[in-house]
Structure formats: C-alpha cells, structure tokens
Amino acid sequence: xxxxxSAESADFEAEVARRFxxxxxxxxxxxxxxxxxxxxxxxASAQRGAGMQAVVLAISKDVKAVLTGYCSPAINxxxxxxxxxxxxxxxxxxxxxxERYKKGDFRKHKExxxxxxxxxxxxDKAMLSHAxxxxxxxxxxxxxxxxxxxxxxxxxxxxxxxxxxxxIFSGNPALDTCWxxxxxxxxxxxxxxxxxxxxxxxxxxxxxxxxxxxxxAWVNVGLVQLPAEIAALGKKFALVRNAVSFVLSxxxxxxIVVIFNFVMG
Amino acid sequence: MRLLIFPVSxxxxxxxxxxxxxxxxxxxxxxxxxxxLTIIVPLCLVFILMLALNLFLKPAQxxxxxxxGAGIKGVILSxxxxxxxxxxxxxxxxxxxxxxxxxxxxxxxxxFLGNRAVKPFLLPVMISYFGWVYVIILTAFTIIxxxxxxxxxxxxxxxxxxxxxxxxxx
Numbered sequence: 001x002x003x004x005x006s007a008e009s010a011d012f013e014a015e016v017a018r019r020f021x022x023x024x025x026x027x028x029x030x031x032x033x034x035x036x037x038x039x040x041x042x043x044a045s046a047q048r049g050a051g052m053q054a055v056v057l058a059i060s061k062d063v064k065a066v067l068t069g070y071c072s073p074a075i076n077x078x079x080x081x082x083x084x085x086x087x088x089x090x091x092x093x094x095x096x097x098x099e100r101y102k103k104g105d106f107r108k109h110k111e112x113x114x115x116x117x118x119x120x121x122x123x124d125k126a127m128l129s130h131a132x133x134x135x136x137x138x139x140x141x142x143x144x145x146x147x148x149x150x151x152x153x154x155x156x157x158x159x160x161x162x163x164x165x166x167x168i169f170s171g172n173p174a175l176d177t178c179w180x181x182x183x184x185x186x187x188x189x190x191x192x193x194x195x196x197x198x199x200x201x202x203x204x205x206x207x208x209x210x211x212x213x214x215x216x217a218w219v220n221v222g223l224v225q226l227p228a229e230i231a232a233l234g235k236k237f238a239l240v241r242n243a244v245s246f247v248l249s250x251x252x253x254x255x256i257v258v259i260f261n262f263v264m265g
Numbered sequence: 266m267r268l269l270i271f272p273v274s275x276x277x278x279x280x281x282x283x284x285x286x287x288x289x290x291x292x293x294x295x296x297x298x299x300x301x302l303t304i305i306v307p308l309c310l311v312f313i314l315m316l317a318l319n320l321f322l323k324p325a326q327x328x329x330x331x332x333x334g335a336g337i338k339g340v341i342l343s344x345x346x347x348x349x350x351x352x353x354x355x356x357x358x359x360x361x362x363x364x365x366x367x368x369x370x371x372x373x374x375x376x377f378l379g380n381r382a383v384k385p386f387l388l389p390v391m392i393s394y395f396g397w398v399y400v401i402i403l404t405a406f407t408i409i410x411x412x413x414x415x416x417x418x419x420x421x422x423x424x425x426x427x428x429x430x431x432x433x434x435x
Contacts (some may be wrong), residue, residue, distance in 0.1 A: 034371075153297065198395075233365060
C-alpha cells in the first residue's frame with residue numbers, strides 16, 4: 001500500500017507541508033516494500049488549480065492515503081471520492097508521520113474522514129455553478145491568445161498571395177518536399193483550405209511530394225498558433241510536437257507518394 | 266496582463282501596416298472576422314464539452330482512459346476524438362489544457378491533434394481533387410503518423426520525479 005505525504009523537501013527529515021495543494025513535493029512511500037520516492041508537486045507554483053494538480057499526481061501514483069497539514073474541503077472531496085484516505089492537521093517530519101501512520105495512530109481520524117462522503121448522485125446548482133465558473137475561467141485565459149492568433153491569420157491571408165507559393169518550388173523533389181512542409185507549417189487551418197491550395201499547386205506543376213508534405217504540415221504544424229498551443233499545453237510540449245510533426249510531414253510525404261506511385265504503376 | 270501582450274503586439278503590427286497598406290489591412294480585418302464567425306460554433310461546442318467534463322468526469326476516470334498507462338485504449342479514444350472534432354485546432358486548446366491538468370497524458374494529446382487531419386466529411390472533396398487511391402493512402406498514413414508523433418512526444422516530454430536520498434525503510 002502506498003501513502004503520500006506533502007513535504008517541503010525531498011527527504012524523510014523534511015517538515016510535513018502545511019498545505020497539500022501547494023506543497024513542494026509529495027513523498028510517496030510504499031509501506032509493503034519500503035520503497036520511496038519524492039515527486040515534485042506540479043501544483044507547487046500554480047496560482048490556480050494547484051490542489052487539482054496535486055490530486056491528479058496522487059491518483060496517478062496509486063496512493064491510498066494522503067498525509068498533510070491542511071487539505072481544503074473541495075480537494076478532500078476529490079481525494080475521498082477516488083478512494084484516497086485523507087489525514088490532515090499533521091506536523092512534524094515526513095519520517096515521523098509515516099511511523100505514526102504505520103502504528104495506527106491515525107485510525108480514529110481515518111474513521112472520521114471516511115464518514116464524510118459527499119453525494120454526487122445528482123447535479124445540484126452549486127456543482128453546475130462551479131463547473132460553469134471553472135470552464136469560463138479556463139476559456140477566459142485562452143481567449144486573448146486566440147484573438148491574437150486569428151488576427152495574425154487574417155494578416156497572413158491578406159499580405160501573402162497564394163501564387164507566391166508556386167513560384168518558390170524548383171522541381172527538385174527533396175527540396176520541394178521541404179518547402180511544402182515549411183509553407184504548410186506557417187499556418188494550421190481547416191484541412192479543406194490545404195486541399196484547395198494543394199490542388200492549385202499540383203496544376204501549376206508542383207510535385208506531389210511537395211503538395212503532400214504541404215497538406216500534412218498544414219493541419220499538424222502551425223507557427224502562427226504556436227503561442228496559443230504554448231499557453232494551453234506548455235512550451236516543451238508545443239515545440240516538441242510541432243518539430244516532430246514537421247519532420248514526420250516530410251517523411252510521410254515521401255512514403256505516401258512512393259507507395260501511391262507503386263500502386264498506380 | 267501577460268495574456269494581453271501577444272494580441273496587443275498583433276494589433277500594433279496592424280497599426281504599422283495600416284500606414285503602409287490600408288487596403289490590405291481592411292482585407293485582413295475582413296479575413297479575421299470571417300475566421301471568427303467560423304469558429305464561434307466550434308468554440309461553443311468546446312465550452313459545452315468542458316462543462317460536461319467538469320461536471321461528470323473525475324480525474325481518476327481521465328487518468329484511466331487518457332493517462333500515461335491507458336495504452337491502446339487511450340490511443341483509440343484520442344484518435345477517434347481527433348477525427349470527429351470540428352473547427353480549427355486552436356478552438357480545442359482550452360479543452361486539451363483542461364484534460365491535461367486533470368491527468369491526460371502528453372502522447373494522447375498529440376494523437377488527438379494529429380488525427381484532426383482526418384476528416385471523414387471532407388473525403389468526397391479530397392477524392393474529387395486527388396483520387397481515391399491517394400486519399401486512402403494519405404488517410405491511413407496520417408493516422409499512423411499521429412500515433413508515431415504521440416509516442417515520440419510521450420517519450421520526449423516527460424514528467425520528472427526524484428528518488429529520496431534515504432532508500433528503503435526499516
């Protein structure tokens with residue numbers, strides 16, 4: 001059985017953190033094997049949603065109990081609903097509370113906590129109101145970036161004429177595939193636009209390699225909306241995903257066209 | 266305030282370019298307003314989905330289906346969701362962010378985004394432009410590529426954890 005202790009640092013001599021959601025670490029202890037690890041709490045530096053991030057971490061580590069200084073009622077509910085016992089009001093070091101837990105010092109506390117199980121069998125006004133506020137808040141943080149991205153796309157469409165694309169392609173399949181992926185990467189938009197532009201490029205004599213790379217990159221890679229993706233999913237995720245997709249667009253273009261040519265004889 | 270830096274910078278670019286080429290700026294504004302009109306419905310759909318997510322789905326369920334250990338189930342679910350999602354990619358970022366905060370894995374986010382290229386209702390248009398053989402091959406490899414991208418992102422973008430200096434307990 002694993003338990004998690006909110007801690008200020010990553011060792012057994014660390015003080016139990018005062019608040020579960022914003023603790024720097026969760027010390028995960030396997031009471032059966034004796035193994036342990038300290039996991040940085042993603043909610044430690046978060047201003048909003050810190051508690052939920054710590055809940056998600058605890059669930060993902062498959063802990064059965066959380067020991068902490070203080071846990072808010074909402075976070076307490078999330079943990080207990082997911083079968084995690086909450087023992088709060090603790091102080092001392094991580095090692096001390098683990099030993100006390102093993103001895104059963106918190107058994108009475110456990111009974112009190114387990115009795116408190118809110119009923120979620122029906123949606124009530126408070127739940128709906130909270131869900132609406134939460135969704136609206138998440139939207140509101142993304143909206144300025146989305147507005148900026150749309151304005152930038154309008155600018156690009158107005159200032160970059162489409163026939164400029166056809167003039168760049170030289171006829172070298174490898175280079176054209178690269179150019180196709182590059183142009184497709186600038187804006188990610190509705191796929192149908194890429195089909196229309198791709199068709200025009202084909203009729204202008206641009207190779208199928210380039211057009212295929214363009215179509216694939218159009219949907220998967222987008223420099224213009226990179227700020228929005230970074231804001232939503234994090235810088236590392238956005239940059240890695242776009243880089244991987246850019247490379248894959250060229251590789252896939254080569255594979256697809258070779259197979260197509262083989263099938264068509 | 267930090268959230269406003271990007272849109273304000275774009276507006277500043279509009280201002281500068283307006284002095285150089287006002288006709289193109291009017292066209293840009295018309296283009297942008299058309300784009301806004303096309304994304305209103307998908308954004309409303311996304312908001313409703315986020316509401317449903319906040320009401321009905323607990324983090325444990327999200328982790329079970331889309332968490333790091335969800336396996337093939339998570340791949341199928343995120344690929345299907347990507348295929349049936351409508352509207353531009355940035356309309357879905359708020360929902361993806363919410364899912365990720367609640368425990369969905371990076372690889373499944375990437376699989377979802379990659380499979381957005383597959384649009385069954387656009388297949389007739391594609392076939393009329395490029396032929397059905399090309400479209401079948403392109404669609405099949407788009408799905409494969411999204412899974413490869415998802416795997417690569419899952420490997421390259423990892424969560425860190427540090428072992429304790431004290432090892433096994435007595």
